[in-house]
Amino acid sequence: MLQPKKLTRRRFLLSGVAVAGAMVVGWGVMPPRQRLRGREPLPVxxxxxxxxxxxxxxxxxxVQLAMPRAEMGQGVHTALAMLVAEELDVALDAIKLIQAPVDKIYSNLAVMHDNWHFHPDDMGQTRRVATRMLEKVGRELGIIITGGSSSVADAWEPMREAGATARALLVAEAAREWKVPHAQVRTENGVLYHDISKRQAGYGTLAARAALGQPHEVKLKDPHSFRLIGQPLPRRDSRIKSEGTAKYGIDARPEGMVYAALRMSPYVGGTVQGISPGEVSGMPGVLAVIDFSGALPKNSGAGAGVAVVARTFWQARQAAAALPVRWNDGGNGSLxxxxxxxxxxxALANDDGFTYYTVGEMEKAKDALRTIRSEYRAPFLAHATMEPVNCTAQVKDGKVHLWLGTQSSTFAVRAAARVADVGEDDVILHEHLLGGGFGRRLEADMVAQAVAIARETKGAPVQVIWTREDDMTHDVYRPAAVARLxxxxxxxxxxxxxxxxxxxxxxVHQFIERNLGLPGMGPEKHTSEGLYDMQYEIPNQRISHVAVDSAVPLGNWRAVGHSHNAFFKESFVDEMASAAGKDPVEFRRTMLINHPRHLAVLNAAVAKAGKPAEGRAHGVALHQSFGTIVAQVAEVSVQDKQIRVHRVVCAIDCGLVVNxxxxAQQVESGVVFGLSAALDGEITIKDGKVVQTNFHDFPVPRMNVVPQVETIITLSTERPSGVGEPPTPPVAPAVANAVFALTGQRLRSLPLKLA
Known part of the structure; x- marks a missing residue:
């Protein structure tokens, strides 16, 4: 059941993380530790x-480059390699990626910036100090994570510095051997040159000696001299994915591997009451029946359940389906x-909640000649990644081997060590590509399952594969939310x-408890992001949130709180424009006088969109998330109460663009992902169980209904910001606002359905 949770503490670095005694002024103002050298040498x-x-x-x-970020379709293995190739002066195809060790130098500091609820316009000393402290906490925690649209933002300095430092070492060694000034040694495409004496040497011939020296001067390139950064280079993984040779977690095939199929509690928070393994032990290929319930922490998507291990997945699946299991509803049978x-x-009616942002005097609202009130809703959502949830594990001779695609090697290793009762140094992670992540593979429930099962398979590797039904009914869902504006x-x-x-x-409270073993407490910014941090210039504002305990497991979903709060905010802005009798675009422009970047993005999208075709209407939405500003214009038609989106024009300011x-690819991906949620995405609960089970009742857009997506990248000299998630939040309000322009119906609940 849901109970309102009182929130009384205003500022938290990271919910539940105690840094007692460390947050002293001297420590806080010092820079984070270096990120160039790890504890041990690279596994070259x-x-x-x-x-x-x-x-x-x-x-x-x-060149071998340690890659600590997961490639799940966003192109990060190309973008980060470009940063190094640029500063090292080598061709992009000269770089080979190797798996980064689990070391604190690879922790993601940029994602930490997003954990304190500052308004984007607040650039004061408090924010600067807090950001520095968050970076230091992140460096000490050492959490390696791919999420929050932060990979390029985090790598922008350390990976360029790594490339520039390596180049400086090579230049210093060439200058020493040739007995010439450092300034006379230049580099190009992996070769060192001394033009006066006509001498040259490849990087490989000097690397061993250069590694023993010291760089004379490390200097990052000026953006005006970039050769690669900013160029539309092809993706490094396009060929292997086109040919079908790319290796995902589900493709792992260690020698002697067996398969596990699952039966997980159909009830939210349910438990295993009893099983009858003898009923299936004689079926073809069956090796074992294992109850893994004790391996999973509270609020995991996987929950309690039983695995059937067999020689093939089909055999395991058939036996699991036939296994008699008795379930306890965990007290949630009426949910x-x-x-x-x-x-x-x-909760909204009875609790004032926590105020994330206030400006002006709300008492002046009484002076308004007209007041509009509306309530908006958004449902739970599943991730529905194309590659099913999976993990392969082996527990043997005091070591654990893991084969999977994960968004956090840190959480995967910790979960495996906990379940196998070994040290984290005894866990060997073999990382693979991800067939979609969207936040689902930040979790380690599949790792805990696989390791718990592998403990009982006498050293044989076991691959756990979830069916689509398993995945849909045992996700960690985007929270359901209600907003009153x-x-x-x-x-x-x-x-x-x-x-x-x-x-x-x-x-985040649930996420931290599951993955860090710490209690979630205090206000958490993701609940209200997209509402408290809007940049419309309204003189009197108050934005608050009531935190409510959820029996349903919750997790990070692409764009997190922005994914639904943008719908609430941008729909209501449109509603206010209509009440004022003003054009929705012009209405927004008048509230962006002091925000030229936002205004430029809005104007670019509107200009490119032009006029809608006959029988169609335009809807507009403007939203900032993960440091990136996005404006979208959706061209929509309605026939027989069916909403059809024909075209989406998206203008984006994401700082300096690497590629x-x-x-453009991420804009297209984000628009389609957001459109899926806007028109059809909904997870519902009945009698304590998730109703939706597969793509027949949780549909995604088919190719024949995917709109034309046009991307406009506005020029910017700001440092790079997020791209993977920001195109998703504006889609739903842009479509809803177009529907209103066509039909006069204001749709205030997702998914969008006409009466």
């Missing part, structure tokens, strides 16, 4: 010599979506007061 190949904790160079001049929504609404207009039709209150579960091809 083919005689390569490490020049720092990121880069090694082989005798043939090829339903209707009750959850009712309790969220009741109230705003007042003055006589000129301007918004003079804005009051937004929302209620939902707190996913415009990758940006």
């Amino acid at each position: 190949e083919n005689g390569a010599v490490p020049l720092n904790g990121w880069i090694a160079i082989a005798p043939d001049g090829s 339903s979506s209707e009750k959850i929504y009712a309790e969220l609404s009741a 109230e705003a007042g207009l003055d006589g000129a039709g301007n918004i003079v007061a804005w009051d937004a209150r929302s209620a939902s579960g707190v996913l 415009p091809n990758l940006v």
Whole structure:
């Protein structure tokens, strides 16, 4: 059941993380520890010599780059390799990726920036100090993670510094051997040159000696001299994915591997009451029946359940389906979506919640000539990655081997060590590509399952594969949310007061408890992001949130809180424009006078969209998330109450662009992902069980209905910001606003359905 949770502490670095005694002023103002050298040398190949904790160079001049970020379709293995190739002065195809060790120098500091609820316009000393402290906490925690649209932002300095340092070492060694000034040695495409004496040497011939020296000067390139950064280079993984030779977690085939199929509790929070393994032990190929319930922490997607291990997956699947299992509903047998929504609404009525942002004096709202009030809703959502959830594990001779694609090697290793009762250094992780992540593979429930099962298979590797039904009914879901918005207009039709209150579960509290073993507590920014941090210039604002405990497991879903709060905010802005009798675009422009980047993005999208075709209408939405500003114009038609999106124009300001091809691909991906949620995405609960089980009742857009997506990248000199998630939040409100323009119906609940 859902119970309102009182929030009394205003500022938390990371919910539940105690850094007692460490947050002293002297410690806080010092920079984080270095990120160039790890605890141990790189695991190099083919005689390569490490020049720092990121880069090694082989005798043939090829470059080996430690890659700590997961490739799940976003192109990060291309973008980050471009950063190093740029500063090292080598061709992109000279770089070979090797798996980064689990070392703190690879921790993601940029993702830590997103854990304190500062308003984007707040650039004061408090924010600067807090950001530095968050970076230091992140460096000490050493969490390796791919998420929060942070990979390029985090790598922008350390990976370029790694490339520049390696290049400086090579230059210093060439200057020493040739007895010439450092300034006379230049580099190009993996070769060192001294033009006066006509001498040259490949990187590979000097690497071993260079590694023993010291760089004369390390200097990052000026953006005006970039050769690779900013170029639309093809992706490094396109060929293997086109040919079908790319290796995903589900493709792992260690010698002697067996398979496990699962039966997990159909009830949210349910438990195993009893099983009858003898009923299936004689079926073809069956090796064991294993109850893994004790391996999973509270609020895991997997929950309690039983595995059937067999020689083939088909044999395991057939036996699992035939296995008699008795379930206990865990006290949630009456849980339903209707009750959850009712309790969220009741929480809003009875609890003021935590105020994330306030400006001006809300008492002045009484001066408004007209006040509009509306309630908006968003449902639970599943991740529905194309590659099913899977993990292969082996427990043998005091060691654990893992084969999987994961968004966090840190959490995967910790989960495996905990379940196998070994040290984290005894866990060997073999990372693979991910067939989609969207936040689902930040979790380690599949790892805990696989290791618990592998403990009982006498040293044989076991591959755990979830069916689509397993995945859909045992996800960690995007929280359901309810928002009540109230705003007042003055006589000129301007918004003079804005009051937004929302209620939902707190996913980060559950996430931290599951993956760090720490209690979730205090206010958590993801609940209200997209509402408290909007940049419309409204003089009087109050944005608050009521945190509500959730029996339903919650997790990070692409764009997290922005994914639904953008719908609430941008739909209500449109609603206010209509009440004021103003054009929705012009209405927004008047509230962006002091935000030129936002205004430029909005204008670019509107200009490119032009006029809608006959029988169609345009809807607009503007939203900032993960440091990136996105404006979208959706061109929509409605026929027989069916909403059809024909075209989406997306303008994006994501700072300095590393590879415009990758940006355009992620915009297209984010738009389609957001459209799927806007039109059809919904997870409902009935009698304590998830109703949706597969793509027949949790549909995604088919190719014949995917709209044309046009991307406009606005020029920027700011440092790179996120791209993978920001195109998703504006889709739903842009479509909903177009539907209103066509039909006059204001759709305030997701998914969007006409009456």
